Amino acid sequence: MKNWEVILSVAGEGGGIQLCGQKRDDGTWSFARYINELTFDDAGPIDAHSHVVHTWEEALELIESYPWTQLSPQEVHPEFRLHIWKEAESSGSRLDQWRDICKISDIELLTDWIASSRYMVVLTGAGMSTESGVPDFRSQKGLWTKYDPFAVSHIDMLEKDYPAFHEFYSYRMCELKKVQPNDGHKILSRWQKEGIVKFLATQNVENLHQHAGSTDVAQLHGGLETVQCHSCGSPASTDSFIERESCAACGGNLRPNITLFGEMLPQDIWNRTFEEIAKSDLLLIIGTSLQVSPVNQLPKEAGGKVVVLNLDETPFDQDFDLVIRGKAGDVLRQAERQLTASKK
Template identity: 45%
Template sequence: MNYEEKAKELARLVRAGDVVIFSGAGLSTESGLQDFRSKNGIWAHADPARLASVGALECNYDEFLEFYKARLYVPDEVKPNIGHKIVAKWEKEGCVKGVITQNIDRLHQRAGSVNVWELHGSLEPIKCHSCGKPGSNEDFLAGTPCKYCGGHLRPSVVLFGEMLPQRALEAADELSGSCKTFIVLGSSLVVSPANYFPRQAKMHGAKLAIVNLEETPLDGIADITVHEGIGAFLSDTEKYMRQQ
């Protein structure tokens, strides 16, 4: 299929409903955020096991804090892009039944998506690593200790050395095993469980579409693969939905 045929086919699948969206960092790059694994991504210039880990939080907090302040904290001027907005629109219209995301930026929710499952947690809310009580964004960014126990404040992300949230994993497993169409947006699909859920969907008979600038290891089993910008392709898909 050429580009136009792929957009028309995806439009047909989305209109049929029971769609699950799986998003990675490539979706948020169109809002101006860095991705992780490309040659210019965050991990190209930083060691995640050292900087985004429980060990760094507990033993090297200053470096941990500077990493999150400089690289990962989402400023207010970063807004959901057209891809986030189209996904939210499709959910509101009843076509998308859930979003599984590797992203921690909450741009899906800010765009209006409701049923969002965050595999890697999120930057908010801020909490104390020691006592678990809430803290403020301002105190975290200033490096202020927890006002309850004096412990280190942290975002609610899943750090290296921590387990992924069980409820999100269970919901993602249920969604991917029961959908009719599974759409990957901006994930390299090189790590688990990111590469499990698309396979799970295919095993249960779903159509698989992958929209990512670079090739992924699962392109060979996908029904639709698009190596173009996500916002532009979803905009074209949306256009053809209105024509059908």
């Protein structure tokens, strides 16, 4: 077809299909289908051209009667790669080949899934907050050089070496007063308000999601901004804990309302998170190594696609639909920009 460009070309054992296009002066396109079908007699190959159409929807109708997504992709016009990818993805055939030839980036794929999701759930871990200056358990900052955080965060330390437990957590509380939510927290808050994020759960205890404006955050490991007595459960102020005061009700040791290693997760929060993830069509896991049980079992309950965004590998990367290596704030900023652009 002279002066026409190839929009889409696929091939199979019996021949090939091309969707061709011609760009008009006003920037719109005309489309036609070309089929080259092999025969097994003396007639030779059959070449057939369709009539010309003038919209993308009509162009798809020209080829929809053929199983084109199941054939081997040969060529895709860069101006139509996102349109073609969306059609190919919905068919579920040869997805690796189609994603490769359409040159779909990780961010584009994530953005597409977010835009099409009806029930997106987010689970965050320590990597969500490191960009705010909160060290994770593998950091070499502050008391992390003096204490093994896994040991000092165990129930045994609270009960057997309270001075060490208190020093560690009073230090953390004081340091967190200097910390502010980062762009990633703010983006998730905006997405929650816009209805893009239906449910937000976190392993983090520093309450930065709430400070960014998120509401109804499921804190799987509790939070450092409230305190209670370890003996009788009476509430107390964070200042009382920092000053190492005893419980006003019974004289017992105070502790932050967090789940320590060796303790059970709050069952009501755990059950709700389990249920929300089970009914999700997209689970976005951000900044967690998934090495802590039982939270690392939650991705297995996802009802749809699972995406992990983390700087390092997790033990379950091979089970996820998409793995993105990068900082939470950087990736979420790119995704938000693309989502905003797609709405214009």
